[in-house]
Amino acid sequence: MEGFIPCQEGSAEIVFFDIETTVPNRTGQRFCVLEFGAIVVCPRNLVELESYSTLIKPKDLSVVALRSGRSDGITRDAVANAPGFEEVADKIFNLLNGRVWGGHNIQRFDCVRIKEAFADIGRPPPVPVGIIDSLGVLTEKFGKRAGNMKMASLATYFGLGQQKHRSLDDVRMNLEVLKHCATVLFLESSLPSILNRSWHSPSTITTRSRSSAGKLTCKEETSRKSPTYQRTVPYTRESLGKMTERVKNLLCKARGSQPINNLLKHSHSVLR
Numbered sequence: 444m445e446g447f448i449p450c451q452e453g454s455a456e457i458v459f460f461d462i463e464t465t466v467p468n469r470t471g472q473r474f475c476v477l478e479f480g481a482i483v484v485c486p487r488n489l490v491e492l493e494s495y496s497t498l499i500k501p502k503d504l505s506v507v508a509l510r511s512g513r514s515d516g517i518t519r520d521a522v523a524n525a526p527g528f529e530e531v532a533d534k535i536f537n538l539l540n541g542r543v544w545g546g547h548n549i550q551r552f553d554c555v556r557i558k559e560a561f562a563d564i565g566r567p568p569p570v571p572v573g574i575i576d577s578l579g580v581l582t583e584k585f586g587k588r589a590g591n592m593k594m595a596s597l598a599t600y601f602g603l604g605q606q607k608h609r610s611l612d613d614v615r616m617n618l619e620v621l622k623h624c625a626t627v628l629f630l631e632s633s634l635p636s637i638l639n640r641s642w643h644s645p646s647t648i649t650t651r652s653r654s655s656a657g658k659l660t661c662k663e664e665t666s667r668k669s670p671t672y673q674r675t676v677p678y679t680r681e682s683l684g685k686m687t688e689r690v691k692n693l694l695c696k697a698r699g700s701q702p703i704n705n706l707l708k709h710s711h712s713v714l715r
Contacts, residue, residue: 456492457484457575458538459545459614462553463517465506475501476528476560477517480610481538484545484618491618495538496611498525529564536561540569547594547617548578577621585624594620 460481464474480496500522501507507519539557546553554574561568582592589600598606598616601623606616631638 455486455542457486457543457545458482459484459617460539460549460553461546461610461613461617462556463608463610464556465501472506473559474556475503475506476556477501477507477522478610479531479535480612480614481535482611482614482618483538483542486543489618489622491615493538494611495534496609497531497534498522499531500525500527502527528560532561532564532566536566536569538569539571541572543573543575544571545575545617546577546614547620548576550574550576550579577617581621581624584628597624 458481460479462476462480463478464476467474476499478496478498481494482491483493484490485492498517498521504519504523507517507522509519535557544554558568578592581597585592590596594613594617595606597620598604601620603616603619603623606613
């Protein structure tokens with residue numbers, strides 16, 4: 444399974460972590476870690492056991508924008524008095540080393556940045572006993588029903604709010620997304636022929652609204668916070684009367700000559 448590396452025997456807690464970095468704006472410029480956040484989770488009941496987050500000051504402050512154009516709000520002033528990576532390296536190492544690592548797209552990004560940061564201070568990086576990358580796992584198991592499978596899209600899909608792009612908030616959201624996805628997949632596995640079909644609906648939902656002329660018009664709703672089920676009317680007004688007569692005839696055949704009013708009262712009492 445892509446995104447999943449089996450744990451070694453005797454492994455204990457899972458540590459979900461996330462980093463925020465600078466965004467290179469020219470060729471050859473590297474990413475610089477600006478924030479690290481992590482939660483340690485018990486694998487048996489998914490209870491958060493420990494948390495840690497810190498802003499990190501890069502060696503060259505000029506790589507950090509004076510005004511952040513991103514939603515994380517991490518500016519040069521915000522990290523100016525933060526500790527350098529070498530000052531928090533011990534804490535980060537102890538949190539990560541020998542544990543199962545969890546996160547979204549960490550194999551391609553966060554793990555690489557952690558390795559680079561430790562190499563910059565001349566220290567060996569922490570080593571995981573296993574990696575659970577939710578991007579790979581959910582893309583394979585959950586499909587692209589939530590869109591592009593970014594954390595923000597998954598959070599919106601399940602109504603968990605907006606992604607804040609701050610490390611500690613993001614890892615907690617990551618865990619909640621995994622819980623929601625796991626619940627959906629568990630329920631679908633119990634009734635696959637019914638529930639799987641209901642989830643595989645078009646990503647664009649057609650809704651109806653009244654125009655100024657009083658006529659019903661269609662509009663497209665391209666975003667949603669939770670799965671939306673579209674209810675349609677199966678019969679036109681003309682065919683509904685024919686269907687009612689057909690049901691009455693079937694009831695009469697089933698009950699012989701018993702008056703139809705009695706049959707309807709009987710059916711109503713059964714349905715209640």
